[in-house]
Amino acid sequence: TVLVGIVEVLSFSIMSRLLTQEDFGYYAAITAITTVFASFSETGIGSAIIQRKEIDSKFINNSFTLSFLFGTFITLLLLISSKPLSSLIADESMTIPLMIMSVTLLSNCLSSVNTSIMIRRLEFFQVGMITLVSLLITTVISVIFALKGFGYYAIISKAVLSSVLTMIISWVMSCARYRFELDKQTIRSILGFSGWLMASVFFRNMAQQLDKLLMGKLLSIKSLGDYNRPKEFINMASSKIGGIFDTALFPILSQVQDDME
Numbered sequence: 001t002v003l004v005g006i007v008e009v010l011s012f013s014i015m016s017r018l019l020t021q022e023d024f025g026y027y028a029a030i031t032a033i034t035t036v037f038a039s040f041s042e043t044g045i046g047s048a049i050i051q052r053k054e055i056d057s058k059f060i061n062n063s064f065t066l067s068f069l070f071g072t073f074i075t076l077l078l079l080i081s082s083k084p085l086s087s088l089i090a091d092e093s094m095t096i097p098l099m100i101m102s103v104t105l106l107s108n109c110l111s112s113v114n115t116s117i118m119i120r121r122l123e124f125f126q127v128g129m130i131t132l133v134s135l136l137i138t139t140v141i142s143v144i145f146a147l148k149g150f151g152y153y154a155i156i157s158k159a160v161l162s163s164v165l166t167m168i169i170s171w172v173m174s175c176a177r178y179r180f181e182l183d184k185q186t187i188r189s190i191l192g193f194s195g196w197l198m199a200s201v202f203f204r205n206m207a208q209q210l211d212k213l214l215m216g217k218l219l220s221i222k223s224l225g226d227y228n229r230p231k232e233f234i235n236m237a238s239s240k241i242g243g244i245f246d247t248a249l250f251p252i253l254s255q256v257q258d259d260m261e
Contacts, residue, residue: 004132005240011139012233015146015155023152025216025225026097028232029090030156032212034101037074038108039202045070046112048193050120051254061181063190064113068180071109078102090216097156104163111163113178114170119251130169138162 016024045067049055078085079102086094118127142158150157215224 001128001240001244004128004135005236007132007135007139008236008240009233011135011143011158012236014143016229016233018143018146019151019154021222021225021229023155023225024229025221025223026090026094027152027155028212028224028228029216029221030094030098030101030152031159032209033085033089033098034078034104035205035209036202036213037078037102038105039198039205044193044198044201045109045190046116047197047250048190049113049116050251051193051257052189053254053258055120058181058183059186059190060113060117060176061179062183062186064110064176064178065180065182066187066190067109067113068106071106074109075102075105078105088217089213090221097153100156100160103160107163107167111167111170114167114174114176117174117176118170119247120254122251124248126173127170130166130173134162134165134169137165 045063049060049063052059079099082098082102083092083095086092086098115127115130138158138161141161142154145154145157212224212228215227
C-alpha cells in the first residue's frame with residue numbers, strides 16, 4: 001500500500017506538470033459521476049463474500065452473476081445517460097470520455113469478486129502486487145499519452161486500463177472458475193447483507209462527490225481543477241494509509257464473528 005501510494009503521488013505530480021487545470025477539472029467531474037454510479041456495483045457483494053462464514057462454489061457463482069448483472073446494468077445506464085449528465089455537470093464535450101469511463105464500472109465490479117476471494121484468504125500481498133503492477137504499467141502509458149498532448153484523456157486511459165488489467169490479473173491470481181448461476185435463496189442471503197451496505201456507500205459517495213458535481217456548472221471547469229488538484233493530492237496518500245486497517249481487519253474479524261470469546 002505504501003508503494004502504491006508513492007507511485008500514485010509521483011504519477012499525480014508528473015501529470016500536474018503536463019496537464020492544465022481544465023484537464024483536471026473535467027477529470028474530476030467525470031470521476032465524480034462514475035464514483036456515484038460505482039456505489040451500486042461493487043461494495044456490497046464483495047463484502048458479502050468476505051464476511052460469510054462458509055462459502056461454496058454456489059455462493060461464489062451467484063455472487064459473480066450478481067456482480068456481472070449489476071455491473072452491466074450500471075455501465076449501460078451510464079452510457080445512455082452520458083450526454084444529459086455531461087450537459088448537467090459541465091458541457092457536452094465530456095460525453096465521449098464519460099462513455100469510455102463507463103467500462104470501469106463493469107470491470108471493477110468483476111474485479112471485486114476476484115479480490116474479495118483473495119482477501120478472504122488473507123492474501124494481502126498478492127492483492128497489493130496486482131494493484132502495484134497495474135498501476136506501474138498504466139502510469140507509464142498515461143504519461144506517454146500526456147506527453148503526446150491527449151489532455152485529460154491521458155488520465156482517463158490510466159483509469160480504464162488499470163481497471164481492465166486489474167480484472168484480468170486478479171482473475172488469474174484468484175484461480176477462480178465462475179459460471180452463471182441464480183439461486184433465489186442464495187441471492188437473498190447475499191443481498192440481505194450487501195443491500196444496506198450498498199445504500200450507505202451510495203449516500204456517502206454522493207455527499208463526498210457533491211462539490212465536484214456542482215462546481216463545474218456553478219463556477220467553471222477551471223475552478224474545479226484549481227480546487228480538486230490539491231485536494232486529490234492530499235486524499236491520495238491519506239486514504240491509502242487509512243484503508244490498510246479496514247482491509248486487514250474485516251476478513252480477520254469476520255472469521256471470529258460468532259466466537260464471542
